[in-house]
Amino acid sequence: MQPTAVQLIIEEHRAIATVLHALQEAVEHARHGVAAPDFARLRAMLVYLDEMPARVHHASEGRLLFPLIRERCPALRPVLDRLEGEHERVELIVRELGHALSAWQVMGEVRHEAFELLARTYIESYLGHMKVEEDYVLPVAMDYLDAADWHQLAAAFEHQRGVLADSALRNQRELYARIVTKPSAD
Numbered sequence: 448m449q450p451t452a453v454q455l456i457i458e459e460h461r462a463i464a465t466v467l468h469a470l471q472e473a474v475e476h477a478r479h480g481v482a483a484p485d486f487a488r489l490r491a492m493l494v495y496l497d498e499m500p501a502r503v504h505h506a507s508e509g510r511l512l513f514p515l516i517r518e519r520c521p522a523l524r525p526v527l528d529r530l531e532g533e534h535e536r537v538e539l540i541v542r543e544l545g546h547a548l549s550a551w552q553v554m555g556e557v558r559h560e561a562f563e564l565l566a567r568t569y570i571e572s573y574l575g576h577m578k579v580e581e582d583y584v585l586p587v588a589m590d591y592l593d594a595a596d597w598h599q600l601a602a603a604f605e606h607q608r609g610v611l612a613d614s615a616l617r618n619q620r621e622l623y624a625r626i627v628t629k630p631s632a633d
C-alpha cells in the first residue's frame with residue numbers, strides 16, 4: 448500500500464490535472480468557435496490553479512517531502528532543484544495567465560492568441576512536471592524513505608492542512624466542484 452503522503456500527492460495531482468484538462472478543453476472550444484468563451488469559468492480555473500498548488504501542494508512538496516528526499520537520496524538533489532524552480536515558474540505563469548485572460552476579455556479577439564499560447568505552455572509544463580514527480584521522484588522516495596519517515600510525513604501533511612483555515616480548504620473544494628461541473632447551456 449502506498450504511504451499516506453504519496454496518496455495525498457497523487458490525489459492532488461489528479462485534481463490539478465482535471466482542472467488543467469478542463470482549461471485545455473475550454474481553450475480548444477474557444478479556438479474552434481464551439482462555444483463563446485466563458486470568462487467566469489476560465490477565471491475560476493485560474494484562481495484554483497493559483498491558490499491550491501501554492502498554498503497546499505507545492506508547500507507539501509517543497510517544505511516537507513523534498514527536504515527529506517534530499518537527505519535520504521542526495522543523488523536526486525539536481526532533479527528536486529529543477530522541480531522547485533518549476534514550482535516558482537508555474538506560480539508566476541498562472542498569474543500572467545490571469546492578466547492575459549483579462550486582456551482577452553477586455554480587448555477581444557486580438558488578445559485571444561496570446562492567452563492561448565501561454566495556456567498551452569503552462570498546461571504542458573505542469574503536466575510534465577507532475578509526470579516526473581510520479582514516474583521518478585515518488586518511486587525513488589518509496590525506495591529510500593523508511594516507515595518512520597512516512598509516518599513523520601503523514602503527520603506533517605496533516606498538520607499543514609490543519610493550519611489552513613477550514614474555510615480556505617472548503618473554498619478550494621467548492622471552486623473545484625464548480626469547475627468540474629459541466630456548465631448548463633444557457
Ligand SMILES: [Fe+2]
Pocket residue numbers: 505508530534576580
Ligand atoms: Fe511539484
Ligand SMILES: [Fe+2]
Pocket residue numbers: 456460504508577580
Ligand atoms: Fe506535485
